[in-house]
Amino acid sequence: MQPQFPLQILSKKFIKPATPTPQNSKLKISSLDQYELPIYVPYLFCYPLNDKTKNSERSKQLQTSLSQILTLFYPLAGRYIEDKLLIDCNDYGVEYVEAEIASHIAPILEKFFDSKHVHHLIPHQYESPTSPLVAVQCNMFECGGIAVGLCISHRIVDGFVYSKFIDAWSTSCKLGFDKVENKPSFDLGFLLPAREAMPEIKHVFPNLPDLKIASAKFVFDNLSISNLRSMLDKGDSSSRVKLVAALIWKALIRTAETKHGKLRPSVMTLLINMRGRTTKALPISEDSCGNFTRPVMVKFKPEKKRNKVEFHDLVSLIFYAIANAVKDSAKPQNGDEIFLMVDRAWSEAAEECNREEVESYFFTSTCRMPFYPDFGWGKPVRVIRVQSFPEEIILLMDTKDGDGVEAWISLDENDMPIFQQDPDIVAFTSQVEQLDDDHSILLRSRC
Structure with missing residues (x-):
């Protein structure tokens, strides 16, 4: 599907924790993590023009604060090893994409768009041994507006943790890393150990392949x-x-x-x-x-x-x-x-x-x-769950x-x-x- 907006990828890189995670750090996932489908949860956060800060500067702020926050949420900078049921906390990093949009952001801010319209503003990922657990796409519009697309693996993050991560990241970006009060813990894998034999996962969604x-x-x-x-x-x-x-x-x-x-x-x-x-x-x-x-x-x-x-x-x-x-x-x-x-x-x-x-x-x-x-x-003026x-x-x-x-x-x-x-x-x-x-x-x- 062709993007609704002319989009050009300017750069792709991996953002690593500001402070290296100790070598050979591993995090066992929990039995409830095993239960989750291997999908990524995508959101789009849309902001209008900011007269005080250029988009290029806003992108730098996002990258710096993201690097700082990953020292707290360090497993998210690692990679999931499926056959071992663990996160290798190897600091390979979070994918960060900068994109330029040759149009105005107003249509997104003023009206509702479904996935067909904003799908290309999200850095879609698929679970594999080399896939990052988090991906960010910073979409910079020519009008000065900005839309931040964020995908996080559901393998180790539910909605509650997703919001904690966003809150900590934005606090660090706005007020400084020392103002972040959220100190995440990663003890679920110890309290709810992964299981060698998993029961068949039951779905509450009916199997309707032709559903429109x-x-x-x-x-x-x-x-x-x-x-x-x-x-x-x-x-x-x-x-x-x-x-x-x-x-x-x-x-x-x-x-x-x-x-x-x-x-x-x-x-x-x-x-x-x-x-x-x-x-x-x-x-x-x-x-x-x-x-x-x-x-x-x-x-x-x-x-x-x-x-x-x-x-x-x-x-x-x-x-x-x-x-x-x-x-x-x-x-x-x-x-x-x-x-x-x-x-x-x-x-x-x-x-x-x-x-x-x-x-x-x-x-x-x-x-x-x-x-x-x-x-x-x-x-953000608009938050879209894609x-x-x-x-x-x-x-x-x-x-x-x-x-x-x-x-x-x-x-x-x-x-x-x-x-x-x-x-x-x-x-x-x-x-x-x-x-x-x-x-x-x-x-x-x-x-």
Whole structure:
């Protein structure tokens, strides 16, 4: 696919830690790292013109601070050795690409673009013995705007660690390395040792090779979330993520009802962070780097006596499912028990999600995580999670002001128009941006 913007690669290099890592340093991955797919997670952080600093200088600042941060996140400068289940912390470095874009950044800042439009602004990687675990592409636009593409291997990084890395990097760039308070630890491989025999990995995504995806962004502002909360009983303190997830799930259930002519059972699967929720026998710190999440399955079953879906019921289902998962996370006494708990949760979710009469949806959230990094030029105007392969998924993230929720939703292209017209989506979203077949943008304000 040809890039939408004229792009020229100016340079490629490897950024190494400012202080060398001791020779022969190895880091064993954990059993939960083994469970992850060999993919990279791509984000694009978009900044407008900065009158005080030229793009070439901004790129130098990024490189210097990245080198400093890699002294803390030193395994990310190494290479993954699959047959030994370890990271060789050899300081081979993080790939850094400088690219020049002969156009204005305004279209990206003003409108929603899916992977088809910004795919070339991301330094895509594929897991191999020589692949870096992190890759950065600094896209410098002729107008003075800049877009930083970042890919990190999911092999040893989940969303929580991804945000910690971005936050530490931006703090070092803006304020100096001595101001970085985040001191990551890499003890998960010791507490949850890798397993010689892994069970078959279960997937909650149905195998639909011919699936055609439509993507849209729905924004729930602070007023919308307050109105959602007012629909619940007084004293209900459900978080904005639970409220938004419940409303989206309700609209998805009704979309399936419209499509099939009847209300069908539905399952949503979402991820929770287990850090700080384990026993004293298994002290996983908030700073532990690696994959340490577990799935939570939430089931909706239509009732014959009441053949409809209620918002407050879905909020309660989500609340109690998460509460029970958090309680379960505190039971394991060792790494093997943690792994078996997570494996069992994935297996149960996969079994339920792959039933023919069940509609299933996968939710993930980065809310309350620092995904708007300020490198010294202000927060990005737009943060884009670039979809690397076709899948139905709902990604929730903070709005720039931190008070609202952006919902990035990818669905079967036949389902998206029905979902978009759902009365709750119309009533509670302050903005919808969707790509039509010609890749133009449709905007709708609150009705």
